[in-house]
Amino acid sequence: MEIKFTINGEERTEQIKPNQRLLDLIRKDLGLLSAKEGCGKGECGACTVIMNGEPVTSCLVLAAQADGAEILTVEGLAEGDKLHPLQEAFIEAGAVQCGFCIPGCIMTAYCLLKTNSLPTRQEIRTALAGNICRCTGYQKIVDAVQLAADKMAAGGEG
């Protein structure tokens, strides 16, 4: 079947199989590799992308559900060489270790900051509860989201 959707601002038309997962469409067909498969069950959050403004675990979404949707992955955040404040903040706060979970964490945080521009640490922890990280103990990821919120408030971005 054929679906039309927008990903990272680009309109696409793709032929898909009815049982194809959104994660496989993004990774294999579109070659966008930031979304990772960590569990295949929607538990770890490594495959988190934003679909119609909401974070979704793309391993649990059928590609067919993306018909007409607007999708954003980490590859779509930077504008040319200019990183998104969240990306800058994750670097500055030292929130990245192995990095496998990081694109998913950033996408979840992106949605959080859309609805809550100055979240508390506890609100950030609650929002990130679906993104498992085994390296960082989360502390600097929380720091990074706070730092990004401050940057965005100061710069009027986002």
Place this chain on the structure above:
Amino acid sequence: MNDLKQVNKSKKRVDAKAKVTGKAKFGADLKFANMLYGKVVRTKYPYAKIKNVDISKAEAYPGVEVVMTAKDIPNNTFGVIIQNQRVLAEDEAIYIGDGIVMLAAESKEAAEEAAKLVEIEYEELKGIHDPLESRKPDAQLVMEGTDSNQVVHHPLRKGDVETGFAEADLILEREYSTHYIEHAYLEPEAVTVVPNERQTLVSVYGSVQNPYATRDAVARVLEADLSQVRIIQDNMGGSFGGKDENISSMAARAAVMALETDRPVQMVNSREESIIESYKRHPYNLKYKVGATKEGKLTAMEIEAVADSGAYACQTPFVTWRSVVQATGPYEVPNVKTDTYGFYTNNPYTGAMRGYGSPPTCFAQESLMDELAEELGMKPDQLREKNMYRQGSHTASNQKLDNHTVSLQEVLDKAKESINYDKKYEEYSKEQTGEKKRGIGLAISYRGVSLGAEAIDTTGGIVAVQKDGSIILYCGLAENGQGLRTVFSQVVGEELGVNLDRITYMEADTSVAPESGSTVASRSTFMGGNALKKAAKNVKETMIEFAKEEYGVEGEIIFKDNALYTDSGKKIEDFSKVASDAFHSGVFLSSYGWYKAPKISWDEETGQGRPYFTYVYGCQIAEVEVDTGTGQVKVLNMAAAHDVGKAINPANVRGQIYGGVVMAVGHALMEDLGFSDGFINHTNFDEYLIPTAKDIPDIDAIIVENPDPAGPYGAKSIGEPTVELGGAAINNAIALATGERHYDLPLNLERVLIGRDLSREG
């Protein structure tokens, strides 16, 4: 040392940008032309005779290129210490993760479908699933060709425990147990093998923790020269000790199929496959007997620790060796008798996991110290202060601790102060009303840096200054996510006065970098840092010599801010100009650096000697709230003070502490494989629960610095010490809160509520 520019600074990680933009490629992101997708069919039973294997239907499935069994593998066994792990099982399966058939097809889907068509006829046998059973003399044997199930026994004898116990006013005897832990790296294992690539027989790409160990295994299985097997490791989605033998096995399988088909073969595990096949942290059964005078002086300790090795030897001999060194904890005990053992069972095999052999003994021994303090009517920290190692103390191995700073008092004081221990201890020691009760508990440890007497301990690196002044680094130690690329770049940047944006730490490539040993034992900063520092110094000397002649300068030359200066502060030339001039004058600006660890010694019969060349010290304190109505334990606060010698990158060190503490919280409170009779029932993150951001509080990470004379800039270790203390600290906090002591992990709801785990016997 006062005007460090790169080292001892929280520099941004050199690989962070690639990771936040999604550009960093991990094992499963790699693609090669004409690539096949591999799959493994594993046993249905933990212990079974394999009576017949029919691969005909799988072979006939459209898109399938090759289906192979153990018979098709040139050499079916490998192992780092004892070569008894099988690439595929042939006559019998001896644990639930044993693979029996492997195949490769044009697509992942075709491989998965074909795998379902493999028909295996089994005769299920009754296995042995308890190391305390398998140690019995008449137990059935797990491993062919052995005359007992014992993998290893490490004895340690110091003084005479009978005399020591006779001198004691109080003797406590307690038994403890610890459980399987899954590494739970977020990236499941992924490997691609390309046959006949460039000049080698096979190139192996993917999530390989220890490139040289994997090279050894693949070369052994293929019966090929080491020079013909090239392992290239770039980004890895976490490992924690966990991507060694299981990756070697995966790489060997893919290599055999790649050579058979003459096409690249990629293998990627699902989470379920990863949890079922991969090795775990060893479960331990521990018996402790301790004697003390009424004043609280320890007189004797007798310890027996039995580790479950599972179906293969894997790293059991070395894991249990670390246990024997650390078993008494950081205390002066005049009389010690310790025996650590590993036994084969038909359980998942066990190997390296962050902390190695220390978390189980640390849990038992630091829980015991608290109970002893209580019995003696002393505060937990007071009993520890009375007995802990100080400068010049002798360890259980009779090693005198005098070549570095013994900083237990400092880490203890700093952790206590940070969490306000004394006040909280007093408050929580009083009668608490209501269902929710609070407690605070501490644990301290000493830990040997690097491999110790396990194996030869050497590392090499290459520093290559290019003609534009940019620098390429190679080392055989691998970036697992811990930040080694950044730390090594900082060390070389410091030596050569060059900023990090001019330095590139290359992927680990076994055909380029010198064999450096494994990226394990919290040894990388120390070993690799020293090797690369040496290489950088060599290059620096060459550049100094050149600069003196070329630019006619005399006296000392200072390398800083991407330039060379005279000792009076006058700029000579930019670093890049010197590099260019030197290159065009025919000067060689690259160097190898080779570092061999300081001398150690070990007597196998008595456990006496000098097992490690230096040690690190740590203290962690947990503050918890226990819901006595449900058994739920909430960690309210954790303070973690660790002496790292010198923090090359303080932000990275804090990251290691946060990550290690949270991992230990998971081990102590929630992680559980749902293991029964050889089967693993919790095979994904919906059942094997690890801490989420919501489950844990902010942690106070305290970096203590007492530079080690042998460390690069004084640096020692941080990765593993962070994960050995949390279990006991939390256990002790629960005991203070509830008045009830626990001896078994994990401290889940049932255990804390009713004192036993409902999901298992006993």
